Amino acid sequence: MRVIDLSDTEAALRQAADEIRAGRAIVYPTDTVCALGVSAISMQGIGAAYATKGRSEAKPLSLCVADIEQARAYVEIDARAEKLAAAFLPGGLTLVCLSRNVLPAALQAGFPGVGIRVPGHPFGPALCKLLGHPITTTSANVSGLPPATDRASAEAAFASAAEQPSLLIDGGLSPYAQPSTVIDLTTPEAKLIREGAISFADIQRVLAA
Numbered sequence: 001m002r003v004i005d006l007s008d009t010e011a012a013l014r015q016a017a018d019e020i021r022a023g024r025a026i027v028y029p030t031d032t033v034c035a036l037g038v039s040a041i042s043m044q045g046i047g048a049a050y051a052t053k054g055r056s057e058a059k060p061l062s063l064c065v066a067d068i069e070q071a072r073a074y075v076e077i078d079a080r081a082e083k084l085a086a087a088f089l090p091g092g093l094t095l096v097c098l099s100r101n102v103l104p105a106a107l108q109a110g111f112p113g114v115g116i117r118v119p120g121h122p123f124g125p126a127l128c129k130l131l132g133h134p135i136t137t138t139s140a141n142v143s144g145l146p147p148a149t150d151r152a153s154a155e156a157a158f159a160s161a162a163e164q165p166s167l168l169i170d171g172g173l174s175p176y177a178q179p180s181t182v183i184d185l186t187t188p189e190a191k192l193i194r195e196g197a198i199s200f201a202d203i204q205r206v207l208a209a
Helices: 009-021 043-053 079-088 123-131 151-157 200-208
Strands: 002-005 026-028 035-037 093-098 113-117 167-170 181-184 191-194
Touching: 002 009, 009 026, 009 123, 009 167, 026 123, 035 043, 035 123, 079 093, 079 200, 151 167, 181 200
Parallel strands: 002 167, 026 167, 093 181
Antiparallel strands: 026 035, 093 113, 181 191
């Protein structure tokens, strides 16, 4: 796994985009934990994500998007999603929204929704803007192991992986060092899937306003 830092952000973005376009997996920084990124529109890329993580293909993959406008092409952004995005994005929140069913079916793993987020760290959104499409934002680790939060833990996280990511973007220590909060908006009542960087109480306050 080749490692580059963010001393030259434009060069890092170009190299990351090249790896994504080639169907390979990268590790990139977010504000929560390090993420494993592949093209969300490529079956080769999605296959690389599952293989690298050793993850069951019955589990869906969430997406990093440049912004909510980019997300609209892939998921339904309802009034609740608009509210939560305005309050918390960019940031540590993943919104599971009804899919428009234009992404490879393997990414959804049979679920009606797709998780989308705009990380608070600018690298992922900038990469999605450069590519013109989303990438995955599943945690950087082999399934069952703790998610990586910096270069050292990312290298350790894939030490036993059958397939290594091709590139690691070293962005230093993740500020929150915990996963994003995941909210399911595919049903009439918003449901908490995982509480992380943002409290569910804060989510409920915004939705009730």
